[in-house]
Amino acid sequence: MGSSSPEIAAIDLFCGAGGLSLGLQQAGIDVVAGFDFDASCRFAYETNIGAEFVHADIAEVTAQQLNDAWRDAPVRLLAGCAPCQPFSSHRRGADTSEEKNWSLLQHFGRLIEETLPDHVTMENVVRLMRMPVFAEFVKTLRDNDYEVDYRTVHGPAFGLAQSRRRLILVASRLGVVRVPDAVESTMGVSVREVIGSLPTLAHGQSDPDDAMHRARRLSPINLERMRASVPGGTWRDWPEELLAPCHRKASGASFQAFYGRMEWDKPAPTITTQSFNFGTGRFGHPEQDRSLTLREAAMLQGFPRSYAFVADGVEPAMSTVGKLIGNAVPPPFGRAVGEVFVQRTMTVV
Known part of the structure; x- marks a missing residue:
């Protein structure tokens, strides 16, 4: 894909089938790698995004791996959507205090501290905003000189035909950034x-x-x-x-x-x-x-009709592919935040 701002190189943690990466590409960002613990994401990610898929547990991912993927890119973006099961409204009332997934956002923060990318974005369920682990994540960003903004967004305002409400966070060391309330889109919303x-x-x-x-x-x-x-x-x-x-x-x-x-x-x-x-x-x-x-x-x-989740001739397993689809960041959200970073970068580079 072409890029209107090739100086931004993005790494997508918890990349899944590539929804966030696709949106970033649509905004003109060069996605160089995706990391995920679920190997079933590999085909969809590599086939559609055309970037390296790294099968890894984020707890074991190192700063060196990220720096190697970014290479000498002048502007670096670290993006991700930590698996949200501990924060989901479907789990309301359950005791999730001991779940290992709480640490995934903390490892995201660790990698930010160790690599200090120019831009950061994170998408997750709305309830996360009320959790101590989110306050800790935001503090990590601000302690490392990031301007931070986050808010709840609604799918149709972003050209998504889905009544989905999600938390989006954007952060930058290059200046003030803001999550848009809505974006212009030609996509249908019914x-x-x-x-x-x-x-x-x-x-x-x-x-x-x-x-x-x-x-x-x-x-x-x-x-x-x-x-x-x-x-x-x-x-x-x-x-x-x-x-x-x-x-x-x-x-x-x-x-x-x-x-x-x-x-x-x-x-x-x-x-x-x-x-x-x-x-x-x-x-x-x-x-x-x-x-x-x-x-x-x-x-x-928000995926295009041509998006390939399995190879030609392979019958998709409902549960496996359903998980890839349902857990994905809708590409229109990724495109909206990607455009925020493109605009921010163009004013300083």
């Missing part, structure tokens, strides 16, 4: 605009031209539930005989988005690692009697 042109499928059916466009087969009872569901509705629209045991409990009122259909002319809900599964959220297709395909989930995350 489900229809993004996936409406894909081939029609029945549940259990695959697109012969795209192995990623395959719908999970529904059980007979879930097919009946799908047919009884209306876009934007809940399981309360179903006849009594279709209700699951959890719906009959008082606690079932808290889970009204499960077994739901999306709406054509609104953004999708937050795409998760299980977005191909009708029972885990509002992941029913707006009008076809099936759940989302992996391709649809990826496109709603």
